[in-house]
Amino acid sequence: MTKKIYFVSDHHFGAPTKKASLIREKQFVAWLNSIENDLEELFILGDLFDFWFEYKHVVPKGFVRVLGKLADLADKGIKIHFFVGNHDLWMKDYLQEELGINVYFKPKEFSFDNKTFFIGHGDGLGPNDKGYKHMKKVFTNPVAKFFFKWLHPDLGVGLAQYLSVKNKLISGDEDVKFLGEDDEWLVQYCKRKLEKKHYDYFLFGHRHLPMEIALNKKSKYINTGDWITHFTYATFDGNSLELKKI
Numbered sequence: 001m002t003k004k005i006y007f008v009s010d011h012h013f014g015a016p017t018k019k020a021s022l023i024r025e026k027q028f029v030a031w032l033n034s035i036e037n038d039l040e041e042l043f044i045l046g047d048l049f050d051f052w053f054e055y056k057h058v059v060p061k062g063f064v065r066v067l068g069k070l071a072d073l074a075d076k077g078i079k080i081h082f083f084v085g086n087h088d089l090w091m092k093d094y095l096q097e098e099l100g101i102n103v104y105f106k107p108k109e110f111s112f113d114n115k116t117f118f119i120g121h122g123d124g125l126g127p128n129d130k131g132y133k134h135m136k137k138v139f140t141n142p143v144a145k146f147f148f149k150w151l152h153p154d155l156g157v158g159l160a161q162y163l164s165v166k167n168k169l170i171s172g173d174e175d176v177k178f179l180g181e182d183d184e185w186l187v188q189y190c191k192r193k194l195e196k197k198h199y200d201y202f203l204f205g206h207r208h209l210p211m212e213i214a215l216n217k218k219s220k221y222i223n224t225g226d227w228i229t230h231f232t233y234a235t236f237d238g239n240s241l242e243l244k245k246i
Contacts, residue, residue: 004039021050046085046088
């Protein structure tokens, strides 16, 4: 059996409620079980959690099934790559130390079977997404993070989870509609990158819309969609990259 590389994003576990999220968490674990035999590497392109903040000795409660399965895969020698998204950007070293997962805080280049990939979450890239870009500067500000960590976790995590679900700018709900190839800002970003260097594939999440768009005759942009509405993912078998649905 040919081993494959899988790409998936935007699960937002924990939202909109713990009970509703648990159904999707079990679906995701079942899916991981179903692909385990032909899984070579797993790329999670951000927003696995709807909110994540690592205190010195505390991480958010929950997600035991998901974290346990990821740990199981990592222990079996399967490489797992995690790109921090806008909902879990306050991640530090918990996944690396406890699960052996590679964590990235910005897009990164990869090469598989003589194909070049440019991979990331997708937030804050391209000419638009301006409201979020300003908000991200606040979220990543060392002073803001310093003061937030001194809130008791019951208060800080509860407040952050509430805002994550209710604030359209944070959740991205206001942007979940196809803008057209010419106006999709991640498509514009990819085309600008191609002006300087060739990539066979660009893979992003963040938009919550499964997309497969030819940038030119040799390059393609794929958005992996989400696991809230679409339940989509992408696979690479060494020859081609395909967008699929469970």
